[in-house]
Amino acid sequence: MCGIVGYLGFEKLTLLEARVAISEMCQALSHRGPDDYGNWIDESSQICLAHTRLSILDLSLNGHQPMLSVCGRYILIFNGEIYNHLSLRNDLSKLGFQDWRGESDTETLLAGFSKWGIKKTIQLSVGMFAFAVWDKEKQELILGRDRMGEKPLYYGWQSADGRSSFLFGSELKALKAHPAFKADIDRDALSLFMRSGYIEAPYSIYKGIFKLPPGSLLSISLNERKPVIDTYWSFTEVAITGNRTFFKYSSNEIIDELEDLLKSAVHEQMVADVPLGAFLSGGIDSSTIVALMQSQSNQPVKTFTIGFGEKDYDEASYAAAVAHHLGTDHTELYVTADDAINVIPKLPSLYCEPFADPSQIPTFLVSQLARQKVLVSLSGDGGDELFAGYNRYIFTHSIWRVISHLPLETRRFIASNILRFPPDFWSKLLGSIQPVLPRSFRGANKSDKLQKGAKVLTAENVDDLYSKLNMYWQPEDVVIKDSESMTSLNKKLLVLDGLDSIQRMMVKDSTTYLPDDILVKLDRATMGVSLEGRAPFLNHRVVEFAWRVPQSLKLRDGVGKWILRQVLHRYIPKELIERPKMGFGVPIDSWLRGPLKGWADQLLDKDRLTRDGYLNAVAVRKKWEEHLSGKRNWQYLLWNVLMFQAWLDEQKS
Numbered sequence: 001m002c003g004i005v006g007y008l009g010f011e012k013l014t015l016l017e018a019r020v021a022i023s024e025m026c027q028a029l030s031h032r033g034p035d036d037y038g039n040w041i042d043e044s045s046q047i048c049l050a051h052t053r054l055s056i057l058d059l060s061l062n063g064h065q066p067m068l069s070v071c072g073r074y075i076l077i078f079n080g081e082i083y084n085h086l087s088l089r090n091d092l093s094k095l096g097f098q099d100w101r102g103e104s105d106t107e108t109l110l111a112g113f114s115k116w117g118i119k120k121t122i123q124l125s126v127g128m129f130a131f132a133v134w135d136k137e138k139q140e141l142i143l144g145r146d147r148m149g150e151k152p153l154y155y156g157w158q159s160a161d162g163r164s165s166f167l168f169g170s171e172l173k174a175l176k177a178h179p180a181f182k183a184d185i186d187r188d189a190l191s192l193f194m195r196s197g198y199i200e201a202p203y204s205i206y207k208g209i210f211k212l213p214p215g216s217l218l219s220i221s222l223n224e225r226k227p228v229i230d231t232y233w234s235f236t237e238v239a240i241t242g243n244r245t246f247f248k249y250s251s252n253e254i255i256d257e258l259e260d261l262l263k264s265a266v267h268e269q270m271v272a273d274v275p276l277g278a279f280l281s282g283g284i285d286s287s288t289i290v291a292l293m294q295s296q297s298n299q300p301v302k303t304f305t306i307g308f309g310e311k312d313y314d315e316a317s318y319a320a321a322v323a324h325h326l327g328t329d330h331t332e333l334y335v336t337a338d339d340a341i342n343v344i345p346k347l348p349s350l351y352c353e354p355f356a357d358p359s360q361i362p363t364f365l366v367s368q369l370a371r372q373k374v375l376v377s378l379s380g381d382g383g384d385e386l387f388a389g390y391n392r393y394i395f396t397h398s399i400w401r402v403i404s405h406l407p408l409e410t411r412r413f414i415a416s417n418i419l420r421f422p423p424d425f426w427s428k429l430l431g432s433i434q435p436v437l438p439r440s441f442r443g444a445n446k447s448d449k450l451q452k453g454a455k456v457l458t459a460e461n462v463d464d465l466y467s468k469l470n471m472y473w474q475p476e477d478v479v480i481k482d483s484e485s486m487t488s489l490n491k492k493l494l495v496l497d498g499l500d501s502i503q504r505m506m507v508k509d510s511t512t513y514l515p516d517d518i519l520v521k522l523d524r525a526t527m528g529v530s531l532e533g534r535a536p537f538l539n540h541r542v543v544e545f546a547w548r549v550p551q552s553l554k555l556r557d558g559v560g561k562w563i564l565r566q567v568l569h570r571y572i573p574k575e576l577i578e579r580p581k582m583g584f585g586v587p588i589d590s591w592l593r594g595p596l597k598g599w600a601d602q603l604l605d606k607d608r609l610t611r612d613g614y615l616n617a618v619a620v621r622k623k624w625e626e627h628l629s630g631k632r633n634w635q636y637l638l639w640n641v642l643m644f645q646a647w648l649d650e651q652k653s
Helices: 015-027 085-094 105-116 118-124 172-176 187-196 235-244 251-269 284-294 316-326 337-341 344-351 360-371 383-387 391-403 408-419 423-432 446-456 462-469 501-527 540-546 562-568 588-593 597-603 606-612 617-629 635-652
Strands: 002-008 036-042 047-053 074-082 127-135 140-145 154-160 163-169 216-220 228-231 276-279 302-308 329-335 376-378 532-534
Touching: 002 015, 002 074, 002 127, 002 172, 015 036, 015 047, 015 172, 047 074, 047 127, 074 105, 085 105, 105 118, 105 127, 118 140, 118 216, 140 163, 154 172, 163 172, 187 501, 187 635, 235 501, 235 540, 251 284, 251 540, 251 562, 276 284, 276 360, 284 316, 284 376, 284 383, 284 562, 302 316, 302 360, 316 329, 329 360, 337 360, 344 360, 344 501, 344 635, 360 501, 383 501, 383 540, 383 562, 391 462, 391 501, 408 446, 446 462, 462 501, 501 532, 588 597, 588 617, 588 635, 597 617, 597 635, 606 617, 606 635, 617 635
Parallel strands: 276 302, 276 376, 302 329, 376 532
Antiparallel strands: 002 047, 002 163, 036 047, 074 127, 127 140, 140 216, 154 163, 216 228
16 A cells, blocks of 8 residues: 655746655655655656555565556556456456566556556456556646545645645645645534534545545646546446346345355455455454455464453454454454553544544554554455445434324424423433333433434435434534635435435445545554555445345345345354444543543633634533533534544644
């Protein structure tokens, strides 16, 4: 894995200044590629490209980048892996291309660009990637990103002190090193972050800087300064088309085909010239990947698990049982609260824009553990989104079936009356009548459930309901807008004709939550320790197959991932894996009242919040005080605020 960075436009920069700028930008990505560094500058075209390399395939100097095509037309910087590059090489050789200098997939891509063109080559490629290629003939820069968004790529025009340049790179910290970078915070993007805990593509935390959407190519030149984006693969189109062309053969035949396809995807991703292993939580997804790896390996696969002392958050014992059954070379590390808390100061720099998924902590720790023994690690990411694994899909569907029978105006009336009274009123009332309440309204935080229930009553459709259920802050309650702010950036309407409510949620997650949260977390955690992470479920052939599997084979008797379980049961007994879904979290709620209290209290200081001017200090302090009292659990809302405040602190330093 690697880091790529560059810029187009030297306006008011000398050649020496341009060289210094690209060197400093590349240095900011050294963690992504500690093995090699290279840059290429064309003063007449005003283009700079640079690359840091983590050597995985072809460890020789023949893999050095930036790399020039044999025909001399293209120069490429590439981050990622093309798993079918040997097959592409074979096809190119049959067409007469014989000038191979090494064995890297970067060289294969360049030969493809010369023979087939950029778009066709990428459509033929299977892999995860982000790249930038300079077309000398057209004097044009082309950026590209893989289909599912596994690898990051930021871009945008920036102007400061009379300098104007089009910047691009794997991480924002690299763009910030350029003298034209302005670092103006986008409050609308901040609103998206406070709502979800991450910032959806194409936006970033900075004005004028964007994320290239998955499955896209971008072209730009000094003559045509407005970026032109071309979609070469669309997840939404795959979902809609797949739903119209479900497989018609038997369940067993579909299970057999899924197993073969997953084995092939895993086999492709086990190719590396360096030590390789896998993350293993003991859940359905990671256990499936490890089982398929071990079935195709002559040696015990190296597997890695993090354990926690808190029972409600610990899956290490389950992972150990799976590892023992499969015969893997298993390493587990039980970490203390102090171990996890020591990661927190690294998070603002690691993620380089606000990011607040608390499982970022164990993901970094397990990456750190794996890096001690391997340079590549496979994961089970993507299984939930493809095979309906999240409990919230069924939960949302069930709620909508109930509330949709009531007219919207009636539901709004009920909600407004519930919200008229403060939470303490409902806590006392519900406490006094607890014996006659439905089971779901007994126990702690009864008023929280009622208040959240009131808000979801106002949902206009199932998509709106799903958004409300997964929302942390109502942005207008916490983000202080400025005169330039728009009303909202997240009004993207997905046209999902023919999909049922659960399928719509799966598409929403696969196009937002997966690339902008899950895969960001995986990329930054692994790259932060110079480890390459791979996710076989995200092979686009697996994705396309999954959307042709009838929904009845994904969801059965209220349980998700039915078909994936059938594949796994061929390798691992049911009793080792069939248990309630736990997730990969940490006890943030209790830590904020305990070992993290001092740190959080400083970041949530009212005067400090007011002075920064981004968040409503009164609203934040109210949540903080309620959380400390133990009356309410606002861990996720507070974690969003804390991650922004910690990130903001790092920007000032």
